[in-house]
Every structure is written in structure tokens, then in C-alpha cells.
Amino acid sequence: MNDEEFDVWLAKEKRALADEAYKETIASFDRIKARLGAILPLSVTLTTASLAGAFSRQDYSLVCSFLSLGFGSTAMICAAGLSSTTLLSKNFDPDAVDRVLEDVTERDVKSASLALAFVTFAVNEECIKTIKRDRRWLKAAWIALSLTPPASFFLSTAWGCLRGP
Numbered sequence: 001m002n003d004e005e006f007d008v009w010l011a012k013e014k015r016a017l018a019d020e021a022y023k024e025t026i027a028s029f030d031r032i033k034a035r036l037g038a039i040l041p042l043s044v045t046l047t048t049a050s051l052a053g054a055f056s057r058q059d060y061s062l063v064c065s066f067l068s069l070g071f072g073s074t075a076m077i078c079a080a081g082l083s084s085t086t087l088l089s090k091n092f093d094p095d096a097v098d099r100v101l102e103d104v105t106e107r108d109v110k111s112a113s114l115a116l117a118f119v120t121f122a123v124n125e126e127c128i129k130t131i132k133r134d135r136r137w138l139k140a141a142w143i144a145l146s147l148t149p150p151a152s153f154f155l156s157t158a159w160g161c162l163r164g165p
Contacts, residue, residue, distance in 0.1 A: 004110075011113035018120035022090045025127045029087055032134045039141050040078040047071040063156040070148025074141055081137025087127045090120045 050071055053064030092100070100119050104111045 008108075008110045008113075011110040011117070015113045015117040015120070018117040018124065019090070022120055022124045022127070025124050025131065026087065029127070029131050029134065032131065032138050033082060035138055036078045036081045036134075036141060039145060040075060040082065043071045043074040043078060043141075043145060047075055062159060063152050066152035066155045067148060070144060070152055074144040074148065077137060077141045077144055081134055081141065085130045085134055087130055088123045090123045092116075092119075 047068050050064045050068035054061050054068050056064070097116070100115050101107075101112055104115045
């Protein structure tokens with residue numbers, strides 16, 4: 001393999017790596033959205049059950065009120081995370097390919113493959129920024145879901161102590 005063949009192979013390999021990186025990014029985005037989608041019905045169900053307990057006017061109404069606030073907040077966080085973002089596409093229309101290739105000084109397979117790989121990497125970097133934002137929504141939802149029961153029991157106990165017997 002001479003230097004020119006190696007350069008063409010390397011350019012094509014970089015393009016293939018860029019495409020694989022984009023596929024991994026899309027898969028990560030889908031997993032985050034699926035997890036948010038799984039937490040949402042759980043938190044809505046728990047909110048509904050907690051509201052039923054809160055309106056029952058029993059001894060546990062206070063703790064159920066705090067539970068419903070926490071689980072309701074979790075549902076809102078999930079809804080915000082699910083509706084917040086979309087990813088950029090790495091697919092180009094023919095005019096976009098021509099615009100990318102306008103900046104290529106040499107009109108050969110190596111240069112064209114490298115230019116398209118760089119554009120794909122740039123799109124992937126923007127998608128990763130979006131995923132980082134969505135991960136924050138997922139993390140906030142898990143934290144809210146996890147901390148709601150202990151926080152509710154603590155707050156209802158503190159409320160009961162403040163009100164007295």
C-alpha cells in the first residue's frame with residue numbers, strides 16, 4: 001500500500017468512525033429519553049396515589065401531601081426533559097454536501113471523506129451537548145424520585161413537632 005492509498009483508506013476510516021460515534025450518540029439519547037419516559041408514568045401514578053391519601057383526612061394525610069408534591073415535581077421534571085430537545089441530523093442534502101465540499105482545496109476521495117468526517121464530528125459534538133443537558137434532567141428526576149419519600153417523612157414529622165400535640 002503506497003502513501004496515497006493509505007491516505008484514502010485513512011480518510012474513509014475517519015468517516016466511518018465519525019458515523020459510528022454519531023450512532024452511539026443517538027443510542028445514548030434514546031436511552032436517556034426512554035428512562036425519562038419510564039419515570040414519568042411511575043411518578044404520575046405515585047402522585048395520584050399520594051393525592052388520594054392526602055385528601056383522605058386520615059392521620060397520614062400530611063405525609064401524603066408532601067409525597068404528592070415531591071412525586072408531582074418529579075413528573076414535571078420528566079415532562080420537561082422529554083420535551084426539551086431534539087438532536088441534529090448528520091444527513092446532508094445534496095446542496096449541503098456541495099457547500100461542505102466548496103471549502104475542500106483538492107477534489108479527491110481523501111479530501112472529500114475528511115471534510116464530511118469533520119462535519120459529522122462537529123454535528124456529533126453538538127448532539128453531545130444536548131445529551132449532557134438531557135442527562136441533567138434525568139439526574140434531577142432520579143434525585144427527586146429518590147429523595148421524595150425520606151424528605152416527606154422528615155417534613156411531616158417536623159411539621160407535626162412544630163404544631164405540637
